[in-house]
Amino acid sequence: xxESPRGRPRRTIDTDQYIRMxxxxxxxxxxxxxDADPDELRQLLELRDIVDQAVLQAVTGLRRSGAxxxxxxxxxxxxxxxxxxxxxxxxxx
Numbered sequence: 609x610x611e612s613p614r615g616r617p618r619r620t621i622d623t624d625q626y627i628r629m630x631x632x633x634x635x636x637x638x639x640x641x642x643d644a645d646p647d648e649l650r651q652l653l654e655l656r657d658i659v660d661q662a663v664l665q666a667v668t669g670l671r672r673s674g675a676x677x678x679x680x681x682x683x684x685x686x687x688x689x690x691x692x693x694x695x696x697x698x699x700x701x
Contacts, residue, residue: 667691668699 621629634655641648670680677688677696684691 664695664698667695671699 637652637655641652667680677691680695681688681691
């Protein structure tokens with residue numbers, strides 16, 4: 609473990625744990641909006657755009673690291689062709 613800029617020990621969190629934690633936060637946000645003002649629903653919906661950008665960033669990084677469209681499709685449970693159709697034009701070389 610390294611140190612944070614403030615000198616505290618840095619905790620290492622695996623990516624799968626980080627994603628599960630994020631999912632719990634987003635689910636909680638949905639429950640909070642359900643008990644709140646309908647105007648907050650738009651803010652919750654904006655998270656979809658953020659997730660789409662994060663997936664594109666991940667796909668771009670995986671491609672740069674040598675992952676094939678088949679590898680990505682297998683991970684997502686879709687065909688290689690579906691990946692190409694969805695992301696090939698958006699992925700930065």
